[in-house]
Amino acid sequence: MAKIKGNAVIGQSGGPTVVINQSLVGVIEAAQKREEIGKIYGARNGVLGMKEGNFIELQDLGHEELEALANTPSSALGTTRDKPDEQYCKEIFEVFRKNEIHYFFYIGGNDSASTAHILNDLSEKVDYDLRAIHIPKTIDNDLAVTDHCPGYGSAAKFVALALMGDNLDNAALPGVKIDIIMGRHTGWLTAAGMLARQGPDDGPHLIYVPEVPLPMSRFIEDVDRVYKAQGRCLVAVSEGITDEKGELWAKRAQTVMEQDAHGNVTLSGTGLLADLLISELRRAKPEIKRMRGDTFGYLQRCFPTVVSKVDAQEAYTVGREAVRYATDWAMDGSVAIRRLSESDAEYKMETFLTPLSSVAAKTKTMPKKFCQSPGVIEEAFLDYLRPLVGELPRCARLP
Amino acid sequence: MAKIKGNAVIGQSGGPTVVINQSLVGVIEAAQKREEIGKIYGARNGVLGMKEGNFIELQDLGHEELEALANTPSSALGTTRDKPDEQYCKEIFEVFRKNEIHYFFYIGGNDSASTAHILNDLSEKVDYDLRAIHIPKTIDNDLAVTDHCPGYGSAAKFVALALMGDNLDNAALPGVKIDIIMGRHTGWLTAAGMLARQGPDDGPHLIYVPEVPLPMSRFIEDVDRVYKAQGRCLVAVSEGITDEKGELWAKRAQTVMEQDAHGNVTLSGTGLLADLLISELRRAKPEIKRMRGDTFGYLQRCFPTVVSKVDAQEAYTVGREAVRYATDWAMDGSVAIRRLSESDAEYKMETFLTPLSSVAAKTKTMPKKFCQSPGVIEEAFLDYLRPLVGELPRCARLP
Numbered sequence: 001m002a003k004i005k006g007n008a009v010i011g012q013s014g015g016p017t018v019v020i021n022q023s024l025v026g027v028i029e030a031a032q033k034r035e036e037i038g039k040i041y042g043a044r045n046g047v048l049g050m051k052e053g054n055f056i057e058l059q060d061l062g063h064e065e066l067e068a069l070a071n072t073p074s075s076a077l078g079t080t081r082d083k084p085d086e087q088y089c090k091e092i093f094e095v096f097r098k099n100e101i102h103y104f105f106y107i108g109g110n111d112s113a114s115t116a117h118i119l120n121d122l123s124e125k126v127d128y129d130l131r132a133i134h135i136p137k138t139i140d141n142d143l144a145v146t147d148h149c150p151g152y153g154s155a156a157k158f159v160a161l162a163l164m165g166d167n168l169d170n171a172a173l174p175g176v177k178i179d180i181i182m183g184r185h186t187g188w189l190t191a192a193g194m195l196a197r198q199g200p201d202d203g204p205h206l207i208y209v210p211e212v213p214l215p216m217s218r219f220i221e222d223v224d225r226v227y228k229a230q231g232r233c234l235v236a237v238s239e240g241i242t243d244e245k246g247e248l249w250a251k252r253a254q255t256v257m258e259q260d261a262h263g264n265v266t267l268s269g270t271g272l273l274a275d276l277l278i279s280e281l282r283r284a285k286p287e288i289k290r291m292r293g294d295t296f297g298y299l300q301r302c303f304p305t306v307v308s309k310v311d312a313q314e315a316y317t318v319g320r321e322a323v324r325y326a327t328d329w330a331m332d333g334s335v336a337i338r339r340l341s342e343s344d345a346e347y348k349m350e351t352f353l354t355p356l357s358s359v360a361a362k363t364k365t366m367p368k369k370f371c372q373s374p375g376v377i378e379e380a381f382l383d384y385l386r387p388l389v390g391e392l393p394r395c396a397r398l399p
Numbered sequence: 400m401a402k403i404k405g406n407a408v409i410g411q412s413g414g415p416t417v418v419i420n421q422s423l424v425g426v427i428e429a430a431q432k433r434e435e436i437g438k439i440y441g442a443r444n445g446v447l448g449m450k451e452g453n454f455i456e457l458q459d460l461g462h463e464e465l466e467a468l469a470n471t472p473s474s475a476l477g478t479t480r481d482k483p484d485e486q487y488c489k490e491i492f493e494v495f496r497k498n499e500i501h502y503f504f505y506i507g508g509n510d511s512a513s514t515a516h517i518l519n520d521l522s523e524k525v526d527y528d529l530r531a532i533h534i535p536k537t538i539d540n541d542l543a544v545t546d547h548c549p550g551y552g553s554a555a556k557f558v559a560l561a562l563m564g565d566n567l568d569n570a571a572l573p574g575v576k577i578d579i580i581m582g583r584h585t586g587w588l589t590a591a592g593m594l595a596r597q598g599p600d601d602g603p604h605l606i607y608v609p610e611v612p613l614p615m616s617r618f619i620e621d622v623d624r625v626y627k628a629q630g631r632c633l634v635a636v637s638e639g640i641t642d643e644k645g646e647l648w649a650k651r652a653q654t655v656m657e658q659d660a661h662g663n664v665t666l667s668g669t670g671l672l673a674d675l676l677i678s679e680l681r682r683a684k685p686e687i688k689r690m691r692g693d694t695f696g697y698l699q700r701c702f703p704t705v706v707s708k709v710d711a712q713e714a715y716t717v718g719r720e721a722v723r724y725a726t727d728w729a730m731d732g733s734v735a736i737r738r739l740s741e742s743d744a745e746y747k748m749e750t751f752l753t754p755l756s757s758v759a760a761k762t763k764t765m766p767k768k769f770c771q772s773p774g775v776i777e778e779a780f781l782d783y784l785r786p787l788v789g790e791l792p793r794c795a796r797l798p
Contacts, residue, residue, distance in 0.1 A: 012571075015572070016567070016568050016571045016572065018564070042797065056797055056798065058797075065795065068793070068795035069795040069797070071792070071795070072567065072794045072795040072796075073564050073567050073568075073794075074564065074567030074568050074570065074571045075571040075572075076571075076795070076796070076797050077571075077797065078570070078571050078572075079571045079572050080572075081572075161702060161703050161704060162698050162702060164703050165417070165472050165473065165697075165698065165700075165701035165702045165703050166697055166698070166701065168415070168471065168472050168473030168701055169415050169472075169473050169697055169700065169701040171473070171477070172411070172415045172473045172474040172475075172476075172477050172478045173414070173415065173474075173477075173478050173479075173480075177697070271670010271671065271673060271674060271692075271694050272670065272674060274670060275670060275671060292696075292697065293670075294694065294696030294697055294698065295670050295693065295694060295696070296698065297691075297693030297694070298564075298565055298568055298576070298691065298693055299561050299564070299565070299693065299695070299698065301564075301568065302564035302565065302567055302568040303560060303561060303564045304560050304563050304564050304791075304792050304794070305560060305704070305705065305792060306704065306705075392703075393470070393703050393704060394467070395471045395472075395703070396464065396467035396468040396470070396471040396475070397471075397475070398441065398455055398457075398468070398475050398476065399455065
């Protein structure tokens with residue numbers, strides 16, 4: 001494809017992360033250096049701002065401002081859960097035409113890749129020159145093709161630290177503790193709790209993920225077994241766990257349910273799943289005296305200071321590379337990460353571009369080599385995870 | 400009082416904090432240097448371990464081990480919520496006699512001060528030489544006499560950072576967000592959310608504390624007013640808020656209630672209060688589309704890496720000073736902190752000893768100068784709080 005001269009637009013979509021502004025700044029800094037890109041428009045609230053022409057100009061931001069922005073959690077441009085249909089996209093094109101926008105960068109998850117894909121298809125239909133690049137971002141780590149997703153490493157660090165602290169808390173004041181962690185369809189984030197284990201009796205002792213169905217009877221047996229053996233039990237549970245029929249446990253727990261614009265059931269922002277699990281346990285095992293449940297909720301994705309260095313760097317890199325693919329390569333697609341070394345000490349990555357259709361609306365669940373049996377995450381997962389999270393504090397113990 | 404030669408026992412009590420082991424190490428390091436103290440026994444699970452003679456010897460721990468221990472969150476000796484009665488204390492004295500224990504250091508909140516007070520009174524009755532020192536520790540910051548409590552500054556830092564991130568999250572994806580924060584009788588910890596505000600439109604926009612009763616109608620009006628003005632609303636709520644009759648809102652939210660050994664209602668470890676507030680709001684203001692509630696839960700008190708430097712230093716200092724009061728001064732009492740300067744830059748403190756009876760079973764609520772009206776914490780509170788938490792990251796904004 002030929003190089004296009006024109007303005008660029010950047011949007012952020014879906015749930016914020018602690019490093020999503022790194023990607024934004026990666027795009028801005030790279031685009032500032034390109035002759036073929038004129039103005040750099042930031043769209044307020046993703047496609048919503050694109051449709052309404054609600055832009056802020058970013059091409060003149062200086063290095064210091066950008067650096068401060070990159071280190072600020074959450075989506076500085078605002079975000080959206082809107083998923084454009086054809087009419088919506090036509091309105092966006094009107095705005096693009098009017099503003100001579102020929103570069104479209106969209107930072108988000110698989111819904112955002114879908115949005116980019118639809119816009120890209122439509123641009124071809126109406127013969128409008130548009131480079132459309134999806135920049136991966138999700139704490140869920142559930143995008144297809146890429147080895148892992150920017151945003152995940154830092155959220156995984158939060159989960160690991162939270163469970164490390166909670167394991168010490170539970171060891172000091174024993175009982176059953178259940179922690180609900182984000183993850184609608186996949187257990188990548190919950191499984192990061194593995195990093196909290198430093199000694200043989202450390203929790204989380206059980207880790208339940210959506211990939212492996214969990215009958216309630218099995219949950220109760222598991223907790224009871226650990227409690228009897230260790231006098232305590234710390235449990236990490238994905239919000240999206242299901243029973244043996246694939247029914248969400250969270251769904252049963254909710255009396256009032258809300259759905260977002262994509263037709264998803266709202267799982268976060270409520271403590272009901274933890275409360276359901278506790279009440280089932282209390283009924284089955286009244287002899288266990290102390291039971292508590294926490295839902296980590298939104299703290300997992302935007303907590304200032306809890307940032308993985310590798311994650312922050314990679315989030316910046318995928319933004320920067322997006323501009324290179326759109327300009328030097330004149331390509332459309334989704335930026336993905338390839339791991340060049342399996343070893344922790346030598347961890348290296350490179351980016352590549354994958355077709356938007358290979359990422360759009362697809363979900364990458366944890367493979368069987370990482371999880372097969374309810375409550376258990378395989379050790380092999382740690383080799384995958386460790387370099388993405390980076391170093392964690394060591395906890396001391398009295399003999 | 401005369402100096403006593405004998406062994407020492409240290410215990411940790413109540414909820415763990417991220418700096419409680421600093422106090423433990425402060426006691427150990429100071430006691431290791433005292434000729435009049437022989438063995439240093441660590442009691443497993445506080446008074447429970449003292450009653451059962453379940454001790455670990457700490458006098459030979461080296462500097463490196465102690466430093467690692469000091470930097471590890473939660474109570475390394477284990478903790479308890481047991482509150483000894485006379486029979487319980489008699490059993491403790493048997494163990495003390497048998498082990499020649501004449502120095503008793505107990506790290507905890509006002510329940511722990513009570514325990515120390517009871518043991519001290521009983522030791523005088525049975526004419527047993529015992530120096531009893533209470534070492535303050537509570538994230539609730541609710542101990543009488545002392546300016547503030549070790550453990551509070553770090554938990555306040557967690558709350559401030561969590562709300563800072565959640566404010567950015569809520570700004571990016573607007574709606575009503577309710578965050579439930581620990582604090583049974585006092586709002587000190589919840590009020591620390593004030594530090595999350597860096598700009599005029601930053602949340603938390605409303606902060607509700609137990610000191611100021613909150614009718615549900617007022618809550619709904621407040622949230623609606625902020626939402627109408629700003630298109631979003633971030634609310635920080637103490638778990639212990641009450642209605643105008645003094646009834647706990649959390650109590651109404653709970654169908655199953657648990658009580659701990661002190662007769663307290665369990666407020667943490669459940670998401671029910673957030674869910675109640677959301678459902679009341681949803682009923683009254685169905686036009687507000689996005690409402691979420693998180694309960695920070697146990698993450699607030701033991702999160703590794705989120706530590707206030709001043710708090711960690713002071714936690715160590717009160718432990719070290721406890722030994723000085725018990726030996727050089729041959730006194731019983733509770734170690735307290737006096738602030739020597741009101742100014743942030745010049746913050747300085749000193750310790751002093753206050754009678755056990757002045758702290759035991761007493762609760763220091765927030766004074767009227769800090770909170771008078773529902774939802775509002777006065778600016779004056781920030782002068783009190785800032786030096787205890789230390790520096791926080793600055794968040795960047797797009798214009």
